[in-house]
Amino acid sequence: MEAASDSPNFKLGNLRPEDWIGVLALVAIMAAMSAGVFFRYVLNDSLSWSEEFARYGLIYVTFIGTTTAIRRRTHVRVDIIDLVLRAEAKHWVRLLVDIACLLFLAYLCWRTTQIMGFLQSSRTPAMQIPVNWIYGGMLAGLGMATFRQLMIIGNDLEELRS
Amino acid sequence: MILLLGSLLALLAIGVPVFAALGISSTVYMLVHDIQPLIAVQQMFAGIDQFPLLAVPFFVLAGNLMNASEITDRIYSFATTVFGRFRGGLGHVNVFGSLIFAQMSGTAVADASGLGTIEIKAMRKEGYDTSFAVGLTAASATLGPLIPPSLAMVIYGSVASVSVGQLFVAGIVPGLLLALSFHGIVHILSVQRGYPRGQACSGREVGVAFARALPALFTPVIIIGGMMAGVFTPTEAAVVAALYALALDLMLYRNMDVRSIIRVLFETFETTAVIMVMVACSVVFGAILVREQVAQDFTRLLLQIASEPWQVMLALNIMLLIAGMFLDTIAIILIVTPVILPALQASGIDLVQFGVVMVLNLMIGLITPPVGLLLFVLARIARLDFAATVCACIPFIAPMLLVLMLVALVPSLSLFLPNTFYRN
Numbered sequence: 122m123e124a125a126s127d128s129p130n131f132k133l134g135n136l137r138p139e140d141w142i143g144v145l146a147l148v149a150i151m152a153a154m155s156a157g158v159f160f161r162y163v164l165n166d167s168l169s170w171s172e173e174f175a176r177y178g179l180i181y182v183t184f185i186g187t188t189t190a191i192r193r194r195t196h197v198r199v200d201i202i203d204l205v206l207r208a209e210a211k212h213w214v215r216l217l218v219d220i221a222c223l224l225f226l227a228y229l230c231w232r233t234t235q236i237m238g239f240l241q242s243s244r245t246p247a248m249q250i251p252v253n254w255i256y257g258g259m260l261a262g263l264g265m266a267t268f269r270q271l272m273i274i275g276n277d278l279e280e281l282r283s
Numbered sequence: 284m285i286l287l288l289g290s291l292l293a294l295l296a297i298g299v300p301v302f303a304a305l306g307i308s309s310t311v312y313m314l315v316h317d318i319q320p321l322i323a324v325q326q327m328f329a330g331i332d333q334f335p336l337l338a339v340p341f342f343v344l345a346g347n348l349m350n351a352s353e354i355t356d357r358i359y360s361f362a363t364t365v366f367g368r369f370r371g372g373l374g375h376v377n378v379f380g381s382l383i384f385a386q387m388s389g390t391a392v393a394d395a396s397g398l399g400t401i402e403i404k405a406m407r408k409e410g411y412d413t414s415f416a417v418g419l420t421a422a423s424a425t426l427g428p429l430i431p432p433s434l435a436m437v438i439y440g441s442v443a444s445v446s447v448g449q450l451f452v453a454g455i456v457p458g459l460l461l462a463l464s465f466h467g468i469v470h471i472l473s474v475q476r477g478y479p480r481g482q483a484c485s486g487r488e489v490g491v492a493f494a495r496a497l498p499a500l501f502t503p504v505i506i507i508g509g510m511m512a513g514v515f516t517p518t519e520a521a522v523v524a525a526l527y528a529l530a531l532d533l534m535l536y537r538n539m540d541v542r543s544i545i546r547v548l549f550e551t552f553e554t555t556a557v558i559m560v561m562v563a564c565s566v567v568f569g570a571i572l573v574r575e576q577v578a579q580d581f582t583r584l585l586l587q588i589a590s591e592p593w594q595v596m597l598a599l600n601i602m603l604l605i606a607g608m609f610l611d612t613i614a615i616i617l618i619v620t621p622v623i624l625p626a627l628q629a630s631g632i633d634l635v636q637f638g639v640v641m642v643l644n645l646m647i648g649l650i651t652p653p654v655g656l657l658l659f660v661l662a663r664i665a666r667l668d669f670a671a672t673v674c675a676c677i678p679f680i681a682p683m684l685l686v687l688m689l690v691a692l693v694p695s696l697s698l699f700l701p702n703t704f705y706r707n
Contacts (some may be wrong), residue, residue: 133545151522183331186555187556198299201654
């Protein structure tokens with residue numbers, strides 16, 4: 122789960138667009154929550170939007186970060202198969218796994234698009250922004266994840282060939 | 284139901300990421316049973332659109348910030364001045380340092396990779412066996428999720444609909460017991476093997492080290508104190524802890540540049556997403572479990588073989604220990620909790636107590652083969668091969684099992700504090 126926290130060779134240049142968007146979303150959540158706490162305890166005046174904003178920000182972070190974790194292969198998985206199989210068999214299983222993930226992500230994209238069709242006129246309770254702005258973030262994240270998964274499969278095939 | 288669980292296990296076994304394994308098995312089930320699939324997307328959305336879960340990024344961030352600055356070193360030198368003088372002193376320092384660090388971090392891996400690196404290096408230099416150093420560091424890192432704050436407990440609280448504040452407070456006494464049991468085994472092994480004593484420090488030196496570590500030691504006062512006094516919700520406490528850690532780094536220690544701040548933010552972002560996308564998919568999976576009445580069937584089956592609460596407790600613990608050998612902590616909490624909730628309620632086991640039992644149980648899974656997150660992390664840090672790391676951890680499993688048994692069988696160990704502070 123915390124494979125990310127062990128990167129001593131962290132380089133800013135290795136960050137991709139989705140990483141920067143995700144970090145910005147995280148900072149936005151932090152700012153909103155901090156403002157919420159500050160207003161409530163220091164100014165004794167609750168902000169109506171900060172909680173909702175932060176919750177939706179977390180949805181952005183979740184699905185954009187899914188992309189990052191797919192690219193860097195840092196999603197939580199059981200890696201017992203790596204200990205059992207020989208190198209060549211491992212590559213084939215990995216390809217199979219990546220194709221399964223690709224299909225799932227693409228399927229989710231399709232269903233999310235569908236649901237956005239139904240929610241066109243819905244607005245959020247506190248901020249009164251279109252609900253589809255949040256579902257849109259989910260869709261964008263899933264779409265990028267699908268794209269990265271496709272690239273990963275390309276890598277798999279190249280590894281298999283060599 | 285066989286389709287659902289069978290496909291999940293098969294997908295997990297070939298190495299499909301947990302989130303996708305949950306999602307794919309649910310999707311296949313929904314297609315076969317002709318369930319409206321759009322519900323699933325809404326369930327994923329609603330599953331992570333929850334205020335308590337906002338604590339996740341902030342507790343991750345607070346831990347990462349502590350690790351990136353010199354806070355960890357200061358905690359370590361303070362622990363050395365206190366415990367260095369005893370036989371096997373650095374062993375005691377290891378436990379005590381982790382205990383302090385646990386009050387700021389919510390995961391075991393943060394502890395092992397930050398403090399653990401310093402501890403193992405120091406212990407090797409002073410002539411301790413590498414296996415003792417590695418095993419102890421792994422074991423003491425498991426204090427992280429038990430002592431509040433705790434990521435695992437935030438997740439359990441959201442799945443089981445239990446107050447996260449109560450769970451946090453309930454973990455304090457079991458966490459201290461675990462630390463005590465580690466001190467015990469360090470003492471026994473050190474005397475047996477003749478590990479060295481460190482230098483005794485004067486009261487003045489202890490005082491100086493304490494003062495240097497004080498800003499960090501103050502964090503639990505904010506988090507635990509604020510929650511127990513009812514000032515903060517756990518989510519707000521997480522925000523305040525992260526802001527406090529950030530303020531310490533930027534204003535007091537000033538050893539973080541823009542690059543390291545971005546690194547910390549990026550790591551927090553990725554870790555948060557990896558956890559939350561599992562939460563999202565597990566909600567869909569959980570809804571199908573409910574529809575299939577899996578939990579009811581499981582309860583009936585369990586109550587047939589186990590009638591007394593202690594028997595239920597034993598059966599569930601054995602199940603969790605086995606699951607913990609293969610699967611990640613958060614993933615197990617997400618998958619298993621909805622299945623066993625009715626059984627817990629039917630046999631009168633308190634959900635807060637069980638949360639602590641579950642986390643403690645799964646911590647053992649972090650240091651048992653074939654899959655154990657802490658084993659992987661420490662094998663890399665100590666440059667030890669996997670089998671040697673596994674062996675190094677074995678002596679420390681005994682005290683963990685002992686404390687697990689105590690906490691499982693004596694409810695008041697975990698429930699005394701939350702009953703005193705929350706339920707009057």
